[in-house]
Amino acid sequence: MKQFGTFTLDTLNECLWQAGVRIPLPPKPFAVLRYLVEHPGRLVSHDELLDALWPETYVQPQILRTYMLDLRKVLNDDARNPRFIQSLPKRGYCFIAGLTDAPAGGLAAAETISPLTLPPSSLTGRRAELSALQAAMRDAAAGTRQVFFVTGETGIGKTALIEAFRSQVEATASVLVAHGQCIPGFAGKQEYYPLADAFRCGSDSAVAEAVCRMLRNSKGTPGVSGTEGNVSASLVPGELCASLEDLAREKPLLLILEDLQWADESTLSVISALARRRGDAKLTIVTTAAPQTGSTYEPVAHLMHDLCMRRLCRSIALPRLVRTEAATLMRARLQQSVLPVGLADFVYEHSEGNPRFVLCILEHLIAEKILASVSHGDAPRWELQKPLDQTDAATPGELAHMIELEIEHLSVEEQKMLEAGSLAPVAFPAWMIAAALGRDLAATEEACDALARRVSFVRRAGEDDLPDGTRSSFYVFAHTMFREVLYQRQSPGRRAARHVRVAERLRAIFYGRDELIAQDAAAHYEAAGDWANATAMLRLALHRAMNMQAYGEAADLHEHIARLEAQDSHNQPSGAASGSGSGERVGRSANLDAFSTRI
Template sequence: MRQFASFALDNSNECLWRDSKQIKIAPKPFAVLRYLVENSGRLVTHDELLDALWPETYVQPQVLRTYILELRKVLGDNAEQSTFIQTQPKRGYRFVAPVFDGEWPRGQGSTVHALQPSRATGIVDREEELIRLKERATLVAKRERQIVFICGAVGIGKTALVNEFCRQLAVSIPADVACGHGAEGRGTKEDYYPVIEALNQLCAPPAGDRACRILARIAPAWLPARAREVSPSTFTPFSAQRTRGDLCAALEGIAQELSLLLIFEDLHLADFCTLELISELSRRRTPAKLMVLVTETLQGGATEHPLFALKQDLLIHRLCTEITMAPLARAAVGELLRRELGQQSPPELDGFVYQHSEGNPLFALALLNHLIAQKFLVRDSTNDGCRWQQCSPFPDIEAMVPNELAQLIVLQIERLTLKEQRVLEAASLMNVAFPVWAVAAALGQDPAETEEVCDYLARTSGLVHRVGHDDLPDGTRSDFYVFVHGLYREVLYQRQPAARRAQGHTRIAEQLNEMFAGREENVAREIAMHYEAAGNWPRAVRALRSAARDAQQRGACFGAAQVLEHALSVCENLSAKDSGPVKKEICAELEMIREAMNQTNR
């Protein structure tokens, strides 16, 4: 049984209930609703819905719109101010109402809109964070208002932590809980969008009658439109003017009898008016059982974001608490995988997933699902009970960025200007870490201009960090940056046209030749790598042979032999006419090195 607001989704009997009354709903609309509820809180694309519900049948996408309209009618939802199903134009739908698993203990004075993870495996190793949240909730019960910021990278588990906290809170403290989300938008952001979303949940019938009465008395202009339409005679005429002071007073009124927990997810995407409301709520001194819980993703010291300034001001004046979520340790990633698989994971899986997810729970689960979908992990039902087994070596990460993660990363990238995107794409030609001089070389632009863009991205985007500087041969310095996650670099690299990548790699190789003129052997391997990536095989072979000579001069004969063996494999890309003489020369060089190694070992 899944509950949201006053509804209950009975999957066993495939029916929908409202309070104690069954609502008639056709099988296909029910299937759409069930899928959205089971994936609550995230975007479900049109293609995903069609593939899930009609896996082997072609269905016109227009049919989804028909079913969504039918569901809105059943739920009493409004497309413009969604309480349940939020439309993402040209992309899909998101179920935004908090979801609770199991029967809710009614009749105890509680009007909780409970939040619950769609799976029980969504949180591991967050005991310390939960303890801190419970401590704040205890103070709320004593009428000491609390503002809590939960910070961390995309996918680090902020929502899962909030869900688990709400689940545990519901057992011990009667509370009103409502959630609003910061909305992504390319144009002007709607004022108070997350606040209005939360108010719609607070006032949803039948549990929202008390909130409606208080809003109608203290802040009628903030009363949700649907509540006014349901019973217009109940409410006195009001001014169209909305003021933050009225809303603060009304929220404090709601938070007198029961605790009120307001959750604002992704506040870094919210409008400035919402930030101002949180600021005012935090500074008022009226006793109230009020807790504002904020999740936000401001990585890399994004100091120019207004949310950063608000949080720092509240921290300085001790008006808020900050909980920063770190990546999971390797053991915790292993536990997450065991919970997901329902058994001990295959021997190499924990290390592989931890290495490439870097402890990010969302990335870890996405990688696991990708390995299963691509049949690197399969169920073996020959033994007692089905067990997961690795059936082939895990692939290089370059070949397997999961599609859902790639889409998430692309959304972050596309918030940037075209110039900023080009800088990050050029940076991905190096590696996870990159110096500014290489980015400027790949783009063919001024290093000072490039450095300004990199610095701005480090302060605002949350995609890169500044980690130091690179000392160049001419005595100058070039700042050094690193992507916050290797998967960001992979997506940025793969999204570029092949011709642009080749041009960038060639320019970096040429810049290395110029910077280390007379000492090219010192960076010959790096030069060769870029020529290989550009498909310039003759220059790659020459650079590798140069690197082998440098290694041999330093007495590193084994390393020199490895480089020449690699050069032989690169020769396979040359024409038959060109490769023959070059291979002969390389084989002769290899023979000399091996003879030298044999003499040394005697």
């Protein structure tokens, strides 16, 4: 581990530490920082970084700008007066801070797992958050009301954390627990639904029964109809708050409301009022929320921000697991202290640390019999049945279905935009979507910005300078699995046509300088099955590599061209390989052989 300033780079757990506090970083920004730290005091060019982080994949250099902004925010580093990372315009970056070796012993995240001490999977990577909730419960028991928002993407482990916390609280038998669930489609139809759900089972407490009656008789809640089909509208929110506070005076009350992004306005108003009201109350409110397509997350985010600014609540944003935590989760699932070689890296790279994705990929490998339990006497052991580099990394069915459900909340036009965005391997610019769909660029960019503000799995990542002097925004998917599902849901013919339109637009943007984008255009042509144009563009890239004396890259391009020519020849109708076309292909191969000899 390396230390610079007040920060420690933890390469084992792939995270950053500051004064004993772990600062989680997404995999790619961490990889950028790690590479710069490992090559201090010298220029690291954009191309070098891209080759190190995305080998064998063409990625627009502008994506580095986005990750650098993320790193500067975490490090509190000013680009104009840098302490850690110096930007060298149009060239790259240089890590300028002094480095020292840091001992690993004092960092709590580095766990050693023995066969008999495997932790419950629900607690993996969440011990600090669980401790914060426990501390809040102790403060509430002393009379100081507590409001917590637990947030994070789908599958990050919000429910697992809540269940572990609730189990510990219920074990004391001295706390009243009310647990409600917000349901999609109920907001706006049934006011206070999650509160009614929390108290639906009744209680020995007379005050709790009064709360139940109050909610049952409130406007829009299930259970009691009034005159002419209307429900009594006599409930005053202030009375409900007072009743809940009375309930919390008898003994500590833990009120859990899950999936607040689906909550109605009345429920949010009650949470806001309870947080703002003065006076002692042995009340703890814990909510969970996830930015989700089609949900009412924006009012939740506004409420959370307002209460946090006033210091009336606390927010816990659950990060993705670091590599060692993901391995711990896998060991707990398999009940095996030592994982098969390569399994942890494979699953982590494809899950990117999302706990549900980790487990789904593991279950997928088991279902496909790639990972199997093999008997060794009385001790069965999980072993790989074939190398993971030969394993299809397709999105597991459960995750694909979950992603499809989220996509279906969007309009048809929005789905088309995201499908077009999936044509790019990492970041997708607005001009690419406009080209793929044949749309106006300005209107497409506005639609992309609006979409990125609404949905949870796309974010605006920055702007790209085009050769004609204009700028185009570009975007990234929160997880590669979203891109994969969106890519595969397109018919092959539609996908090919879109790839060709993108390639043609790319060449038009860089007219006269095709060699600069030759590999990118070739990738789109190849994905469309247009072998001739793909080969032509790769030759331009080969010629440029030779001129720059980049002989290793030229050798790779030479092999790639040979593969495409073989594919093109295989797809030719019978007899098409004769004549001038065949001679031209032979001539090209001869020229490439000459290049190969020089390399």
